[in-house]
Amino acid sequence: MSLKVELTRFKVKPGKTAVVDQWMKLLNDNMSSVLLTLNDEKMYVETIFREEIEGIEYLYWYSVQGDVGIEVQDSNHEIDKKHLEYWEECIDNECRPVDLKTEVIMIQESVLSTMK
Secondary structure, three states, rough: OOOOEEEEEEOOOOOHHHHHHHHHHHHOOOOHHHHHHHHHHHHHEEEEEEEEOOOOEEEEEEEOOOOOOOOOHHHHHHHHHHHHHHHHHHEOOOOOOEEEEOOOOOOHHHHHHHHH
């Protein structure tokens, strides 16, 4: 089994901070539904970070994913459909996402064995 470990930065559209607040609240308030979707994606860990640099807001996605998971765009889960609506409203697609380079992956064997 191979793992895909990623950390990607996405620029938030100007003026969308309040909508991002709503988006993050939606995900946090519906975590049981969110976690169900992760299984279909073979997503073992997914974390969203938020940062502001010189007045520009960014969201970072950190994920650890296995092979052969479905793409979120192909999901039939209602929470994923809402998630993608917020994505379209908030993420600035004119600014290319930045994939940070993975240098070292440190996962305990006991944790890794449960991912197989």
